Amino acid sequence: MNVEKILFAVFTGLWLVLWYITPNSFNWYLENIVIFLALPLVILSYFTFRLSSFSYALIFILAVFHIFGAYNTYAASPWGDWLKYALDLERNQYDRVVHFLYGLIMAPVAFEIFSKYGQKKKLILFITVFSVVVSVGALYEIGEYVVAQIVNPQAGLNFLGFQGDIWDTQKDMALQLVGALAGLVLMFVLGIF
DSSP states (O other): OOHHHHHHHHHHHHHHHHHHHOSOHHHHHHHTHHHHHHHHHHHHHHHHSOOOHHHHHHHHHHHHHHHHHHHHOGGGOHHHHHHHHHTTOSSOOHHHHHHHHHHHHHHHHHHHHHHHSSOOOHHHHHHHHHHHHHHHHHHHHHHHHHHHHHHOHHHHHHHHTOTTOTTHHHHHHHHHHHHHHHHHHHHHHTTOO
């Protein structure tokens, strides 16, 4: 059994366990829309334009962070509460951490896709990867808003996880941007880029 299949099996097991024991199944389904959309694409990539085991491991890590956030809601994540109390912060920071990790983790994945199946010029590749990662993150934020408005605007506040911060969406997108930039700089420092 290869690494990708093991990661898929572990993810599927975790996902199903968290679905079964979630305290709020309505919110679980809302939070997991992104998994329902992304999982078929990841599976399709395995058979049509296979990525490296490293990229699949990065996708696995991000997906695990996401499903643990979806389990209680991002705003009520125990890991975020731990960070809140450890650093004497005003809010649960799990959402912020995951948005930063999204940029950091998806930059190398997007780099692999665009360098393997397209662009070879380094500056254009850097701009393309950065733009796509940040744009997809912004589309996610817009999608959150649309889903919350369509499904149930009041329940949507839990789904959006603002925690009283009117600039939550902008801060999330800024952290995705910083994460993507950090991922690209790290790749450059390590000689990958």
